[in-house]
Amino acid sequence: MIFEQIPVGQMQNFSYLIGDENSKEGAVVDPAWENSKILDIAKKHDLNIKFILITHSHYDHIDGVKSLVDATDATVYVHKDDMVEIKNRGIDKIKTIDENDEINIGKIKIKVLHTPGHSPGSVCYLFNNKIITGDMLFVEAIGRVDLPGGDIEKMFNSLQKLKKLDDNIEVYPGHDYGSIKHSTIAHEKENNPYMRASKEEFFRIR
Numbered sequence: 627m628i629f630e631q632i633p634v635g636q637m638q639n640f641s642y643l644i645g646d647e648n649s650k651e652g653a654v655v656d657p658a659w660e661n662s663k664i665l666d667i668a669k670k671h672d673l674n675i676k677f678i679l680i681t682h683s684h685y686d687h688i689d690g691v692k693s694l695v696d697a698t699d700a701t702v703y704v705h706k707d708d709m710v711e712i713k714n715r716g717i718d719k720i721k722t723i724d725e726n727d728e729i730n731i732g733k734i735k736i737k738v739l740h741t742p743g744h745s746p747g748s749v750c751y752l753f754n755n756k757i758i759t760g761d762m763l764f765v766e767a768i769g770r771v772d773l774p775g776g777d778i779e780k781m782f783n784s785l786q787k788l789k790k791l792d793d794n795i796e797v798y799p800g801h802d803y804g805s806i807k808h809s810t811i812a813h814e815k816e817n818n819p820y821m822r823a824s825k826e827e828f829f830r831i832r
């Protein structure tokens with residue numbers, strides 16, 4: 627598998643590139659800025675971008691989607707509850723996704739986890755011992771729950787879902803806000819105050 631964590635833009639965002647080296651199919655997660663940088667890396671790996679995967683539809687994760695669709699003719703995968711923002715940008719090639727859906731990129735199977743709280747349609751993408759968490763889970767922190775569509779109770783429940791994953795799964799967040807650029811479920815269970823918190827504590831510290 628080809629996998630690249632790509633820092634983009636002025637808000638410490640991460641885009642990701644996932645590719646199957648045999649089929650040469652590739653996916654870009656959350657293209658918002660610096661598409662040329664992403665496409666250069668895809669070219670280096672000889673990948674055709676067929677998929678654009680959205681963790682959630684805030685502008686700093688989707689501002690580059692339209693131009694990347696125009697450049698690659700890729701299909702955009704987004705949860706139905708975060709879909710309207712993509713549609714409003716004049717994009718037609720959309721597939722809506724929900725809990726437990728599977729996206730196949732060559733031989734790579736990407737499982738969708740619906741993890742609302744930061745936005746109604748926030749999802750995480752789980753594949754090959756890695757999870758891309760968008761703005762739901764950061765290294766030792768979590769995303770805001772006070773933006774439109776945010777929900778503190780749903781965020782707590784989404785965190786409980788991630789806690790059930792294997793400890794050794796690597797966590798790849800949507801922003802470079804931590805002391806390290808990616809971590810593991812075990813690291814978060816140990817060091818992330820929101821992961822450690824009981825429901826009562828969670829509501830108090832958030």
Ligand SMILES: [Zn+2]
Nearest residue numbers: 682684744761
């Ligand atoms: Zn966000």
